[in-house]
Amino acid sequence: MITVLVIDDHNMLRGALCEILDRESDITVVAQAADGRAGAEYAARLHPKVVILDVEIPGGDVVQNLLTLRDVSPESRVLIVSMHQDMALIRDLVEYGIAGYLHKSAKRETLLSAIRAADAGGEMVVYVSWQEDKRSVAGDRDPLPDPTLTDRELEVAEQVAGALSNRQIANALGITEGTVKRHLRNIFRKLGAVSRLDMVNRATAAKLIAPYPAETASYPPE
Incomplete structure (x- = not known):
């Protein structure tokens, strides 16, 4: 009990x-x-x-x-x-x-x-709640689905926001590239994102991660 x-x-x-x-x-x-x-x-x-x-x-x-x-x-x-x-x-x-x-x-x-x-x-x-500013996060799309991220998924999202590749994220967090990809799939699904940049924009707008300077926003492919 x-x-x-x-x-x-x-x-x-x-x-x-x-x-x-x-x-x-x-x-x-x-x-x-x-x-x-x-x-x-x-x-x-x-x-x-x-x-x-x-x-x-x-x-x-x-x-x-x-x-x-x-x-x-x-x-x-x-x-x-x-x-x-x-x-x-x-x-x-x-x-x-x-x-x-x-x-x-x-x-x-x-x-x-x-x-x-x-x-x-x-x-x-x-x-965290998406209710404060759904429109600015989702634009004309459907409301974001499940806003629950684990602490590891938040770490991966922050690394993506810093424009790191999957290999760099794996090295930084001490995990395999396959694990990074699995976390990214979960994050994309939860945030309704279609690209790394879209994921970062949604996570930042929802205050899940801190915003990064514009000059770092050159994101490698998935």
């Missing part, structure tokens, strides 16, 4: 989330809290397998709350949720070992998958 602690100061959203989780046969919510202090007290006593932590709650900023949770329950995996998609903040939180970062627009299936991956010690999942 995956034990979960939910820390979110929005009572209605927190209650709805807990109801969704408790419907799952392999997940149980052991406690819920509206602020960082109460959340830390529950974590220290219950040692949940997964903590769902909202970015903006009373009782300290998200980094302080994250460090406190690590101190009182080091085995708990922390899954960050937020209404914002600040990629600089996400990168900072990754350094503190979060299990994942989900925008609150994420579907139920995405949340459940992230919780199970966190419990299993799987790869970190980042999900």
Whole structure:
């Protein structure tokens, strides 16, 4: 059974989330809290397998709350949720070992998958919302499909944005060219991209990766 602690100061959203989780046969919510202090007290006593932590709650900023949770329950995996998609903040939180970062627009299936991956010690999942500027990202095309990229896919996307070839990316990340191609196929599918340049433009517009100077935008073929 995956034990979960939910820390979110929005009572209605927190209650709805807990109801969704408790419907799952392999997940149980052991406690819920509206602020960082109460959340830390529950974590220290219950040692949940997964903590769902909202970015903006009373009782300290998200980094302080994250460090406190690590101190009182080091085995708990922390899954960050937020209404914002600040990629600089996400990168900072990754350094503190979060299990994942989900925008609150994420579907139920995405949340459940992230919780199970966190419990299993799987790869970190980042999900951000496309709602802020779909038109500027997708132009006249259909809305972008699945905005979930793993941390490795984000690394590959950043290398592509730097105009590296598949071989250079493989060397930089210590993986094979075949693995790079597999990650690229997944990224193209998730972003609805048709070329490396199109992929970079979509990932940049969605703030998944930082923009690169125009002079680096000479992309090798797929």
